[in-house]
Amino acid sequence: MTELTKTLELKLVKPNAHKRRKLRETREAYQQALHDAFDAQCTTQTEANNVVVNYDLSGYAKNALKKYVPQLTTTYNAGELHDDHPVRFTNEGLRLDHKPKNAIEWYVKIPHHEDYHLWMPAQPNPEQRDWLEALNAGDATMGESRLFERDGTWYLHVTVTRDVEDGSEASAEERTPIGVDIGEASLVTVCHRDRHGSPTAPELWTDEGKTVRRLRKTYFTATRRLQTRGSERIAESFGDDLWDQIDDVFHRVTRKVVEYAESVENPVLVLEDLTYIRESMDYGEYMNRRLHGWGFAKLHAQIRYKAVEKGIPVETVNPRNTSKDCHACGEVGYRPRQATFKCTNDACWMGEYQADVNGAVNIADRYLSGESRFREHENDDDSAEDGGRLTAPQDSQADATKQETLGTYAS
Structure with a gap:
């Protein structure tokens, strides 16, 4: 259970x-x-x-x-x-x-x-x-x-x-871990290894990432202008509509993530632990604000409850260096571009690879290495869910708040 x-x-x-x-x-x-x-x-x-x-x-x-x-x-x-x-x-x-x-x-x-x-x-x-x-x-x-x-x-x-009820009696060793990478370039990326150990069937929701970035930028730009003009109520109504659109994207993508998992034998969805994500963010004030507001908590919560309803287990792992390590050889690499990972090991066969897929494979591998640890988050969310609506339009807390104020069916 x-x-x-x-x-x-x-x-x-x-x-x-x-x-x-x-x-x-x-x-x-x-x-x-x-x-x-x-x-x-x-x-x-x-x-x-x-x-x-x-x-x-x-x-x-x-x-x-x-x-x-x-x-x-x-x-x-x-x-x-x-x-x-x-x-x-x-x-x-x-x-x-x-x-x-x-x-x-x-x-x-x-x-x-x-x-x-x-x-x-x-x-x-x-x-x-x-x-x-x-x-x-x-x-x-x-x-x-x-x-x-x-x-x-x-x-x-x-x-x-x-x-x-749990959907499967498969042991942890029998499960196929599916790494779930949440980011800005691709909203969500999923990938798993086949029985030969090769990364297979990656799926990226890049267009949805672009849509959310555009809606967020529109929200913060327009509402701040409206607020400076004293149009608080107009800003609120305008913002609610945009957050509804973002929430629709989140629900559509998280449903697809669970459908992907259903297509895999004995799946387990592996997410990065939110606590470690929050603790490890230190990219300067501007980037920290953007990343904290990206909606990690809400996407995690939606994936979790949609998966559990389908009997698919969900585990979390420490995200340390999942975006920096090469999934093929383990050496630390870098991103010459947002969507590209480059391995610095000259002996590695990989060279360049899609960065988000590389991250998703590393997340899945953390489960295989025994680093998985399930965390019980109250209500399957974190501070952004409850505190954010009160401090909008600060995007450090605004993303995960729409479930409080949605006027359409919440799922």
Whole structure:
């Protein structure tokens, strides 16, 4: 069994005027409490509690704030808050009710004040129905939930964790490791060795990398110009549309990665460990900012949960020198161009090679050498997921945040 965490989306079905007013009251009180606690630079839950306790919010929202604000100030190093932010509730806050005979089957209880809650009809993503039923039956556990409004429609994102059956009983030695290299030139590159040990069937998503780079550049250029003109709301709406487009690219590519793995006998997808990636980035302030914001966390999370749903195991390895070593002889080489790796060993047969494929093979080889180590990341993400939306448009934290605010089905 493998433990899998996924974000479910529920669209609240046309609340009446009274309930819309109550939802907005909750959002406004939450925003004010969040800003006041952040401005007070609360670094502990006790300090945050002293601020948020006075607001007309449910205890579930207050408890979420008490945990979150210290993370912003001490872990995420957020410089400023985004104007609008989802209302967070701790895992005890929501309740589900299933009425299968009704036209609208699902209802959710949303905390409003300490002694007042709102029951709302909700429409889930049809592809996530089995997850919702597992949660309702007690076969999955609920994590934090987030409430937000987009284009006049209210949504809930609920974090759910459940056990998923492993798809194969193959031992680690019997598996075929597929290296997954995430980068800027090619958004994702995958490759594995055949039974003779030769790198085979590489796939590169280079065009998608170009698309994401173009969208990111457009986002940061345009939104900063709009913000300098005082057009905050226009900048926010424009940015949301671009992040939706980036997220669509991410989902399309990660699905293809898993399909590639399904075509290989006894596959295991091998990713670079995010912790080591973060620790090893030291390319100067500009490049560090670009690389930290590239979306490693989100791509990792999407590959992981899509793979686990298909019964494909995922492992992580230390990424040290995977882009610098020659996969053929192990000597340190260099990149004369972004997409080209050149081996410095005159005795090596390889000479020049596609750089991202070389990196993917090295990542796969780390698994074969026994360096694989599975890391349990809470919610299969890292700090960028939770902290980034509040500091946009800083691209050091903005990429992995759209799942908080998507108005389309999250998967």
